[in-house]
Amino acid sequence: MSLINSEILPFSAHAYQNGQFITVTDQDLKGHWSIVFFYPADFTFVCPTELGDLADYYGELRSLDVEVYSVSTDTHFTHKAWHDSSETIAKIGYPMIGDPNHDISRNFGALREGQGLADRATFVVDPDGVIQVVEFTAEGVGRNAAELVRKIRAAQYVRTHPGEVCPAKWEEGESTLAPSLDLVGKI
DSSP: OOOTTOBOOOOEEEEEETTEEEEEEGGGGSSSEEEEEEOSOSSOSHHHHHHHHHHHTHHHHHHTTEEEEEEESSOHHHHHHHHHHOHHHHTOOSOEEEOTTOHHHHHTTOEETTTTEEOEEEEEEOTTSBEEEEEEEOTTOOOOHHHHHHHHHHHHHHHHSTTOBOOTTOOTTSOOBOOOGGGTTOO
């Protein structure tokens, strides 16, 4: 079952951010755009490259009113230890949520049942708490933060321009489409 256009489920979890332990709930994801970025585990191989890539785009995402939340089934204590020991992870400013009870991973359909790990999954949540983008990739395939930023810009555009849609590879400022009977079979 697709989670597109479904509201996020309630959760509360501990996270590590900027030298502090904080609590993050589903309510924190509302009122602005959010990225919920699941990854299998701390202290691994592909995961730090993805989280570092996302950290490089964090300033741009914040300027778009987007908050980033990374989530793994590790604890918030493990996130702090990783942050303190890795140059790549040390540059992360967004909350790193611990999900040792697997509640959040299960809520988003990202939990590998029986393994205790989250899949490599990305969710873009709109200000109403509704999921607009879902992406799952295989264990060995890293994600691209630049493409994620493009998708967020497109989702934000569509939200503020009812009746328009963004075609493949759409970039901000380019032409959009207005679906109509006249366009059927002409693209």
